[in-house]
Amino acid sequence: MSVISSLITSLKYPVLTIAIVIVAIFYQQSIFPKSSNNTVVPTKKIFSLAELSTYNGIQQEKLYLAVIGNVFDVTVGSQHYKKGSSYHYFIGKDGTRALVTGNFKDESSNKDNVLDLPCSDLLSILDWRQTFKQKYTYVGLLADRYYDKNGEETMYMSELKQKVKRCRIEKEEAKKQDQLYPPCNISWSEEDGSRVWCTKSR
Numbered sequence: 190m191s192v193i194s195s196l197i198t199s200l201k202y203p204v205l206t207i208a209i210v211i212v213a214i215f216y217q218q219s220i221f222p223k224s225s226n227n228t229v230v231p232t233k234k235i236f237s238l239a240e241l242s243t244y245n246g247i248q249q250e251k252l253y254l255a256v257i258g259n260v261f262d263v264t265v266g267s268q269h270y271k272k273g274s275s276y277h278y279f280i281g282k283d284g285t286r287a288l289v290t291g292n293f294k295d296e297s298s299n300k301d302n303v304l305d306l307p308c309s310d311l312l313s314i315l316d317w318r319q320t321f322k323q324k325y326t327y328v329g330l331l332a333d334r335y336y337d338k339n340g341e342e343t344m345y346m347s348e349l350k351q352k353v354k355r356c357r358i359e360k361e362e363a364k365k366q367d368q369l370y371p372p373c374n375i376s377w378s379e380e381d382g383s384r385v386w387c388t389k390s391r
């Protein structure tokens with residue numbers, strides 16, 4: 190019997206109906222708890238740095254990495270990430286900064302710091318996160334710089350979001366300027382004399 194038809198049948202029995210409704214509410218809340226801003230978010234695991242570091246293909250079979258505090262299971266890309274391969278650096282940690290600096294030796298506490306980077310780098314990091322979201326499985330959040338141990342965004346994350354917003358506006362403005370005033374070039378040769386040409390809008 191379907192849930193709806195059993196509900197209709199049970200309407201004849203008020204106590205049973207109330208019990209079904211209470212169970213349904215608890216079930217829904219346990220799957221989709223409400224965040225502080227009251228939006229429903231799917232439950233995800235919160236990792237500590239120590240726990241994330243074990244997902245290195247050895248202590249734990251799987252390979253996990255974090256990008257701005259979002260943890261992804263990249264085991265299916267083990268050709269890039271297993272020990273000895275080009276991008277093993279990223280495994281078991283949040284090494285977001287190296288996604289744009291290419292410094293795969295940075296094991297300092299600065300390796301997930303991005304606020305001092307220029308807009309182009311910040312936007313590129315967001316592109317990277319999108320790539321990981323599309324290609325791999327998102328498994329949770331890292332409680333550190335970007336999220337706290339309850340999975341709530343930290344002050345640092347709010348600052349980053351603000352900066353990214355400004356960067357996007359700047360980028361849009363620059364694009365508009367380019368369309369209004371496309372960059373022009375001039376050349377001169379004895380044969381052709383002066384020649385001026387402008388780049389079409391990007």
Ligand code: HEM
Nearest residue numbers: 263266269270275276279287288289290291292320321324
């Ligand atoms: C800042 C420097 C760089 C960073 C942070 C970087 C990062 C990465 C990462 C994370 C991946 C794996 C992507 C995935 O999981 O699908 C990757 C793949 C790859 N990278 Fe880089 N990379 C850098 C520079 C380079 C350079 C200079 C080259 C070439 C000379 C290169 C060639 C490749 C190739 C061929 C792949 C494999 C693409 C595929 O199989 O889909 N990378 N890179």
